[in-house]
Amino acid sequence: MSNSNKMELVGEVVSNKMQKTISVSVSRLVKHEKYGKYMKKTSVFKAHDEKNEAKIGDKVLIRESRPLSKLKRWTLVKIIN
Numbered sequence: 001m002s003n004s005n006k007m008e009l010v011g012e013v014v015s016n017k018m019q020k021t022i023s024v025s026v027s028r029l030v031k032h033e034k035y036g037k038y039m040k041k042t043s044v045f046k047a048h049d050e051k052n053e054a055k056i057g058d059k060v061l062i063r064e065s066r067p068l069s070k071l072k073r074w075t076l077v078k079i080i081n
Contacts, residue, residue: 006064010080013058014044016022022049022060047074054079 011035024045028037046069047062054060059081062074 008061008063010061013054013056013060015071016054016056020049020052022047022054045074046072047076048072048077
């Protein structure tokens with residue numbers, strides 16, 4: 001992570017059909033309060049991709065940013081795979 005206070009997440013690109021925007025699916029494990037079982041939760045974030053370089057299935061690093069549109073609050077930092 002960088003020295004800034006902005007959150008960074010690693011996820012998989014699930015859509016790149018929009019101009020300069022990608023949808024990134026991020027998975028995490030959450031423990032159920034009562035039963036103690038770990039469940040996988042996924043969230044989908046819209047991220048800004050200035051050069052349209054990410055493809056579906058790529059593993060990417062995204063960083064929190066100022067609101068760029070109604071739903072877009074993340075920017076693409078780098079493509080991992």
